[in-house]
Amino acid sequence: MNKVVVGLSGGVDSSVAAAILHNQGYEVVGVTLWLMKGKGQCCSEGMVDAAYICEQLAIPHHIVDSRDLFQTNIVDYLVTGYEAGITPLPCSQCNKAVKFGPMVHYSQKELGIDKIATGHYARITYDADSDRSQLRRAVDLSKDQSYFLYDLTQDLLAATIFPLGEQTKTETRRIAAEFNLKTAEKPESQDLCLIEKHGSMKGFLDQYITPQDGDIVDQNGKILGKHTGIHHYTIGQRKGLGIAAAEPLYVVGLDAVRNRVIVGDRTSSHQTECTVQRVNWVSIPEPTNPIRAEVQLRYRSQPVAVSVIPLENSRVKLVFDEPQFCITPGQAAVWYNGDILLGGGILEKQN
Numbered sequence: 001m002n003k004v005v006v007g008l009s010g011g012v013d014s015s016v017a018a019a020i021l022h023n024q025g026y027e028v029v030g031v032t033l034w035l036m037k038g039k040g041q042c043c044s045e046g047m048v049d050a051a052y053i054c055e056q057l058a059i060p061h062h063i064v065d066s067r068d069l070f071q072t073n074i075v076d077y078l079v080t081g082y083e084a085g086i087t088p089l090p091c092s093q094c095n096k097a098v099k100f101g102p103m104v105h106y107s108q109k110e111l112g113i114d115k116i117a118t119g120h121y122a123r124i125t126y127d128a129d130s131d132r133s134q135l136r137r138a139v140d141l142s143k144d145q146s147y148f149l150y151d152l153t154q155d156l157l158a159a160t161i162f163p164l165g166e167q168t169k170t171e172t173r174r175i176a177a178e179f180n181l182k183t184a185e186k187p188e189s190q191d192l193c194l195i196e197k198h199g200s201m202k203g204f205l206d207q208y209i210t211p212q213d214g215d216i217v218d219q220n221g222k223i224l225g226k227h228t229g230i231h232h233y234t235i236g237q238r239k240g241l242g243i244a245a246a247e248p249l250y251v252v253g254l255d256a257v258r259n260r261v262i263v264g265d266r267t268s269s270h271q272t273e274c275t276v277q278r279v280n281w282v283s284i285p286e287p288t289n290p291i292r293a294e295v296q297l298r299y300r301s302q303p304v305a306v307s308v309i310p311l312e313n314s315r316v317k318l319v320f321d322e323p324q325f326c327i328t329p330g331q332a333a334v335w336y337n338g339d340i341l342l343g344g345g346i347l348e349k350q351n
């Protein structure tokens with residue numbers, strides 16, 4: 001019988017992923033990663049719900065203490081990034097370094113099981129011509145999570161199943177009700193799990209970074225107001241600046257060295273190009289010549305037409321057909337051809 005380890009968060013999506021595979025005849029083992037140090041109320045709730053689902057499906061359940069990995073790869077990464085005036089994206093890093101990598105390792109080494117599955121909304125297909133696993137957007141575009149998965153290696157993709165990639169969230173809820181799963185009615189989780197646990201990113205970061213007041217300045221250095229600590233701001237932010245101005249002002253820069261938040265009008269932050277580092281080519285091998293694609297510069301942003309120009313050392317230059325507003329260093333740029341995710345990387349701070 002085919003065996004698979006399902007990553008169970010205690011939410012409805014992973015519960016249904018496990019139920020679908022179990023129903024298809026897989027021998028399923030549930031694995032829950034214990035992620036967060038501290039009070040961990042949210043984690044314990046998730047672990048109990050995951051245990052409940054395993055009991056319902058009559059499958060084994062393992063809890064793996066991954067708190068040190070999460071602390072180093074996510075908490076420390078975020079704190080260091082915000083202190084340096086960038087806005088790091090924790091989710092893609094978490095998927096690669098905390099979830100998929102260690103889960104595949106645990107499954108293969110500890111349990112002798114080759115495959116893992118998660119409740120992500122994305123699809124994986126195999127392209128025989130290039131001998132590559134290709135990552136594709138989910139059928140339900142409103143739930144598509146491929147953006148957060150751009151950093152997965154070929155080995156990880158080859159070991160992964162996404163049972164929910166072909167269905168809508170409504171169908172997931174229907175299946176959860178049909179199987180009478182305890183998690184069927186559980187509300188949607190937030191895009192960012194840390195916000196769920198701490199109320200806001202500010203609430204989370206203030207535990208680690210002592211807020212230090214400073215000046216809000218325009219692009220000529222003129223002081224316009226006061227900020228409460230640069231880690232409370234992100235590029236593109238308009239609300240909460242506390243400055244009265246004739247035209248809307250946006251955060252266009254975070255100067256960690258001088259502890260300043262820089263603001264400007266909308267057009268002043270337009271960029272026609274930018275660079276990206278730590279690039280992972282997913283569905284195609286690294287090209288030697290520029291390619292055309294559609295790039296997403298944030299999770300919820302619309303893809304825009306771009307030329308992707310390969311550079312040395314796993315970097316690329318992106319040249320946009322239309323200028324882009326408030327490109328945020330630390331976030332991921334992920335480029336697609338239709339529904340196929342070609343590659344992605346981290347937006348660099350431009351000097």
Ligand SMILES: Nc1ncnc2c1ncn2[C@@H]1O[C@H](COP(=O)(O)OP(=O)(O)OP(=O)(O)O)[C@@H](O)[C@H]1O
Nearest residue numbers: 007008009011012013014031032033118119120189
């Ligand atoms: N702590 C965890 N342990 C094991 N797997 C996890 C854990 N957290 C998330 N996952 C896996 O990653 C998938 C996507 O996680 P995400 O945090 O985006 O939650 P989600 O899309 O709301 O899914 P769910 O409804 O299952 O919580 C989950 O469906 C699950 O398979």
